[in-house]
Each structure stands twice: as C-alpha cells, then as structure tokens.
Amino acid sequence: MDFYYGLAQTVGIHTLLGLSAYIVLLTGQVTMAQAAFFAIGAYAAGMLTVLAGWPIVPALGAGALLGAATAGAVGFPALRVKGLMLVVATLAFGEGVRLFFFNFDYQVAKGEIRVGPLGGEGFRQIRYFQENGWSTGEVMLFVWVFVILAMAVLWWFDRSRYGAVLRAVGEDELAAQSVGVNLTAVKVSAMAVGGAVAGVGGGLYAHYTTHIEHANFNVLLATFAIAYPIVGGLKNVFGTLVAVIFVQAILIEGLRFLGDWRNLLFGALIVAAMNLRPQGFLGGRRA
Amino acid sequence: MLDFFQAVSDGLLFGATYALIGIGFTLVFGVMHKLNLAYAAASIGAAYAGLLILQLGAGAPPWAVFLCAFLGGGVIGWLVYLTCFHFIPLSHQLAPLMSTVGMLLLIDEIIVHVTAGMPQNYPAMFDDVMLRAGGFTLRGDLLLVAGVSVLCMIGLLALLYRTRLGLATRAVSQQPVAAQLCGIRVARINALTFIITGLLGGIAGALIGASVGALSPLLTAPLTVKGLIVTVIGGLGSIPGAIVAGLLVGAFENVFQQFRGVTERDLYVMLLLFAFLVFRPGGLFAPKS
C-alpha cells in the first residue's frame, strides 16, 4: 500500500508543477523556469521547518510567497523577450537558480549535528513528517489537499473573466491591447500565480523526499513542467492531471517491467502523442 | 596577461563549434519559426554514429569517422524533421516544440543504451601538433576544429546566397505562403533545411568529440543550453550573429574557466546572456526576415 501512496504523492506533486506551467502557458509565455520556482519553494520550506522550527503549513505558505515574488520579478524582464526567445531566457534563469543552490551553504548546529543546505551535497534531513509521526497515507492526503485546492483555484480563474483575458493575451497580444487589456499586469500576474503553485509543490517535494539537491531541479524537471500541460492540453486543469498520471503512473511505474527500455519509450511516446494529438489529450488551445 | 590571451584564443577556436551549433538552431528558426530543441543532442548522436565506422574496421582513419558523423547528422536531421515537423500542422506552436523534446530524450537514451553509458574515446587529428609563437601556443587539433568550422560556414553561406536552393530557402523564411504560390515546395525546403543543419551538426559533434577527446551523453544538456544561448545572443534567425556569438561565448567561457574555475564558469555565461537580454534583446544582429 505504501508503494501506491508514494506514487500518489509523486503524481500530486508533479501535478502542482504542471499546473504552475499551465497558467503561464495560457498567456502564450513558454516558460522553462517553473523548476526554478519549485526549487525555491523546496529550499525555503525545508529551511523554515528544519532550521527555524516552523510548522509545515506556514512553511509551505512562505515557500509559495517566495515563489510568487521571484516569479513576479522574473515576469517583468520576461515581457521584453519575445516568443521562443523566452524559452531560452527562462531556461538560462532556471540553470542559474540551480547553480545558485549548487553553491549555497547555510548550516546551523542542531544538537550535535549540523543541518541545512550544503552546496553540492544538498539539503538532507528534512524530516518534518517523520519527526511528527505522519504516516505515508497521511502525507499523501496532505499533498492532495493542496493539489485539489490548486486545481479548484485555477478552475475558478478559468471560468472567470481573468481566464478569458489570459487566453486572449495568449492568442493575440496586439488585439488584447487594443481592447484595453493591460498586458504587463496580465502576464506578470500569471507568472506570479504559477510561481506560487510551484513554490507549494516544491515545499511538499522537499518534505516528501527528505533530501533535496541542486541536480533535482534541472532542465529535465523544467521540461516535465511544461510537458504536462502541453501533452494534456490547455483546455482545462484536468488535462494536466491526466498527463501527469499518464507519464508518472503508466509510463514510469507501469512500464517498470520493461526495465531499461522504459526510458527509451518515454521520449518516443511524447513524440507519438504530439504527432497523433497535437492539441493535447483533452484538447483546447492549439498547443 | 599571456594566460588571458591564451585562454581567449583557445576559447575562440573551440567557440567555432558553438557557432556551428548556434547556426543550426538559428537556421531552423529562421526558416520555420520553430525551435528544434533536439539539435544539440542530434549532433552528439551523429558524432556517436561516426564511431560506428570503427566497428567495421578498427583501422579506419579519423577523417572517415568525421565523414560518417557528417552523413549520420544528415540522416538524424531528416528523422527529426519527419517526427516533429512533417506531420504536425505548423499552426501548432507548442506541439512541435514538445516533440523535439521527446526526440532529445529519445536520442539521449539510445546513446546511453548502445554505449552502456560508458564514455567513448574519440579520434583526434593533429593533437600532437603545437604551433608556438612567443609564449603563445596554438593547439593543432583546435586549429583544425576552427578551420573545418570556418569551411562549413563558408559552404553554408555559399549555399544560401549563391544557389537556387538557398534562394528558395530564404524565400520560404520570409513568406512561406507566397513562396508556395511561386511553386516552391515548402515541405521539401523545410526537410532540406533540417538535413543541411543536421550535416553541420554532425561535423560540430565530431569536432567537439575530437577536441575533448571523448564523447559522453552528459554533453547533450550543456551543449543544448549553450547552443541556445549563442542563438539568442546572436539574434534568432541570424547566421552571422550565431557565428560571432559562438566565438564570443567560447572565448568568454574559456577565460572564466581559466580564472574562476569550472563550477562558476557557467554562471558567467548565464550573466552574459542576461546582459544581452536586458541591453540588446534582439541579439547582436537583428534577424533578417
């Protein structure tokens, strides 16, 4: 049973990662920076529970806020970078954040041992759940409370005028401006919301794996982040969820029997999915 | 001071390979207005393909390996075109991009599988030749790398500006619909663009392997990032831009590696990119089309 709880946790956390990219993709900004905001949330929440003794929920909240603030800050220069160049700029930003954490040391003595992030070795002993006696099942439910919350909020946005405006901007910025939409406000706010969701996901990730390091937040993770909403389709939040389940549960776990060949299939399946259904599983905006 | 110039010159020579990779990214973007994220991986893959010829006869000379990599690159380039751009309607922006990511992962995994993850030695040419001038050393193998790269660039520019194929390619990059109405088979031009950039990439991959001395699948991610940075700094769609930017990044990177070490080196390349994005977001040369 623990195995399935673990799988459900992974699906949940990756869904948060995917959702953080979903809202930004709606505005037409292709972002490879979500893994960076995820990382910031992870380190921040981890440091708050381990080094400052905060309870988990405020720590996650702080991670979300920090993620949102960083994303908002990134959102402004991102406005100046057009189209596919944003992919490169955000990719470079993501790598920059990863390199930052590679060099980041902040250790504090706790009793006889030192805890905290230690550069290339990463941040070990993020044991809030273990120290407070949470079972795997309880952690899983906790993660999914946040996933459902995020999905509900984004679903609500989608059905409100904000959602329609996001999609209008994503489709035709010039027309949107001409009908009075403030592009800066819309694009930066979407980035900030995405940053908040990624921050929560990262915080949960840190506590669930108990050990994080810079290499976890690499280009591959950034790619997963946008892969989920693209493969799932931008029609609504469920597309992202379906894509995460497909990739994590079916591909990675379900094809375990294929052993090493599993990874080969992964790339091939993405290629196949994009050729067979370019608009994504659930469809929606032309991906 | 001499160290600085040495680092710059070595960096420039190696930067010629970055220029080739940058040209590959920028040419596809210029013609199809799409990013082929699999390009660097395909180039490394082609370099590996070059090694296949050694399977046939252990005594194969290095230039045969390079030739094989060159041709392999063309084949892989065509395959990437087929799987990512031929069938997906081009009005979709993200689907082809995601598909190239899938190809990137696929090529990486194939390499890991076939080589069991072990780095493979790569033949070098003229690696024992050293030209000295004053306190200055020019490595023979790096000179070859730069020389071959320059030849490729000249060849490409001649193709684009002196042949009908090049004319058609430039027409498609500026006005695909009008080009089609003039009888140009756009799909064929797109495929040829991929084959040509693939050939270029194969050479680039082989040259990188030759100057590093070994190939490893770990090369693909940093090369992808660096190639994209070169493309952006040079200006998306501009070939002269990619050339200059490639040399610039090569030199910059090597200088910082010399003086600040390998771990910090990449951070400085990022800063260079961000400086350009802030002060000159269009890149060195504004795109032609």
Place this chain on the structure above:
Amino acid sequence: MLELKGLSRHFGGVKAVDGLDLSVREGEIVGLIGPNGSGKSTTVNVIAGLFPATSGEIRFQGEDLRSLATHKRLQLGIARTFQNIRLFGQLSVWQNLWVAQNAPVDHARRGFFARWLGGQSGVRAEIAGLLEFSGLAHKQDELAANLAFGEQRRLELARALAAKPKLLLLDEPAAGMNSEEVGQLRGRILKLRAQGITILLIEHVMELVMGVTDRIAVLNFGQKIAEGTPAEIQADPLVRKAYLGGA
C-alpha cells in the same frame, strides 16, 4: 474631440503619413479615404497607439495622447476595429465581448474582485445588448474562428463597442461585404451616432462613405489633398484624378 496637428509617421525613408491636420468634432462621422498606400490605416494605427508618431500632435478631448500606451487610450474612450479581423478565435463570441469590457465606467461600477474573478452573471445583460445589436445572439457560444465572415466583422465591431468608447475608429469595416451587408452596416453606424459615439471611418467602399459621413478627408501619399462634405468631395477634380477615377 480628436485633433491631429502636423501628424507624421515615417518608416525609414517612407513617409506613410506626412503633416496631417485633421479635426473630428464630437458626434460627427468623418470619413478618411484615399488610394492604397495613402496612409489611412497608418493614421488609425498611430491614433490607436500601435506606432508612435514621428512628429506632430494627437489630442483627444484636449489630452495629448502621444505618451499613452495602447490600452490606456482605450480606457480614455478610443476603440478601433482592425482591417484584417483580429478576433480571439479560440474564445467564444461571448468571451470575446467579455474580455473587451475594459471601460473605466465598468471599473468604477464593479469592484476589482467582481470584474476579474466574478462570473458571467453580472454582465449578462450588457453583453446581451451588444449581441442583440450585432445580430449575434444566436451564436454567443460559438468559437469566433468558426463564424462566417460577415458575422466575424459584426463581432469585431461589437467587441470595439464593448469598451463603451466615445470615439470609434473603423478600419475598412465594409471590406468584402455585399450590398445588403453594407446597407446593414450603414444602419448600425447611424444607430451608433444616435447613441452619441463619434466615428472616424476609413473606407474604400464609396457607397458607405458617401452615404453615412458628415465630412470626408482625402489622403494621397500621406498628405491631405481635400476635405469637405461628400458632395464637395465627389465634385473635386483633384480627388477624382487621384482616386475616384479620372475627370
């Protein structure tokens, strides 16, 4: 209401608009005509804020527009339609109108929360009114990309109206329309004037221009060569030579 003084817009060596003086008084319908390339669309684009003016003044209700961003001009009360329709194809007709409700009047009436995160119920009546006016009520949930050409043109106009503009810039709204549709458009434009909206109409379709405008300005090579009532313009030999077709 709108004053252009010595307005110029150069693209490198090309003087698309060259020293244009034009006034549009409140409640008027002014036509802007001229051969292709005479600078009509460029003028609209400069007024709307898509390109900055190279020199000259643009004043709207006394206020200098030149430093204002496009979306801010909309909030001042200037709306425009596009010559090649730029609808949000992946959004429904209803959503296209909803997105465009950015008038300051709306901002004052409903709080931030209601305007952005509220649902559709608050604005149902208003949007229904716009749909009624454009004859699109039966297609309100249809994706804009799936509409027929004439319907798309009507949506384009309705969307400009959603922002409750004081000045409406219409860029060749009759292009591609048949006679009956032009007649319907004429009726709609007159209704808008009756509602108090001032209109600057760029058009090639003479039937519409002559039939609906109070005054016409004629451009050629970026400069105004004539201005007057429709009758005066039709009789003007300079205009006939440049545009209407020989003496």
